[in-house]
Amino acid sequence: MAVENAIEIRGLTKSFEGFTLRNVDLVLPRGYVMGLVGPNGSGKTTLIKCLLGLLHADSGTVRVLGREVTPETGGHPGVGAVLDRATYAEDWNLDEVGRAVGMFGPAWSTERYRALLDRFGLDRKRKVKDLSRGMTTKLMVAAALARDVELLILDEPTSGLDPTSREQLLETLQDVLVDDRRAVLFSTHITADLETIADHVTVLLGGEVFAAATTDELLDAYRLVRGGPADLSPALREALVAVREHRSGFEGLGPAADLAGLDDVVVEPARLDQIVAYLGRS
Ligand SMILES: Nc1ncnc2c1ncn2[C@@H]1O[C@H](COP(=O)(O)OP(=O)(O)OP(=O)(O)O)[C@@H](O)[C@H]1O
16 A cells, blocks of 8 residues: 655754754655755755665664665665766766666666657766766656655755756656655755745754745745835844834734735735745745
């Protein structure tokens, strides 16, 4: 019987000198896309490495597709990963990459691999060393999706991509989700990507989960508020998650419930990238 959750992390703690990923709980049901956001050094890659069985947790459990994952068990074979660096031999061309990657692990489709390379405009005879950073990302996505993966995990897949390639990649990720057995977790600094494809958002700050909600819940929960310098009363300042002051006034983010019925200021819906940016400043 298929398990319900693609990812189930409970109480995950992992320390390095000077940094602790602390007591992280995270659940991603199958059929959904989760965006993982947070400032540099907030622990996104560390979390992803634990999910792939590349790092030992100090405590807590990491379950992927119904199975506990540790460096001893190795990563789950139903997971496709796109990390920030490719590990393909520099001298291989993309057909050779496909043959090498396809030899390991189940459910590889050369046909799907080639179709994805075509879709991304990558020439199969080109060598790995001649690819730009964005092209290498696309190659990794093609190699991950040529397998019939149930969970796709991507670490900052859209950084280094031009706007057209970004859109193409996001569309490709959405196609993966046509099958509701599948799930996608991706970390990003480009919060506009969240609005496009994420159903769930987890915000990490300083190694802890600061917010975890569906995108709709986040959009419902917060409002932007703007006003002149005299409008920022101590009570309003107290209610805001974060505020930016400038010469002609202020703009801030606050809980929708606390800002309802205010008269002298402008209160309006916030975009997801604005919410995440303000939460990151709080
Ligand atoms: N192997 C390691 N040994 C020691 N410290 C590490 C190791 N890996 C990560 N860290 C530290 O853990 C912290 C979190 O790093 P991590 O790469 O998880 O952050 P991130 O949110 O992915 O950041 P970025 O957005 O910059 O990619 C950083 O302070 C980093 O220096």
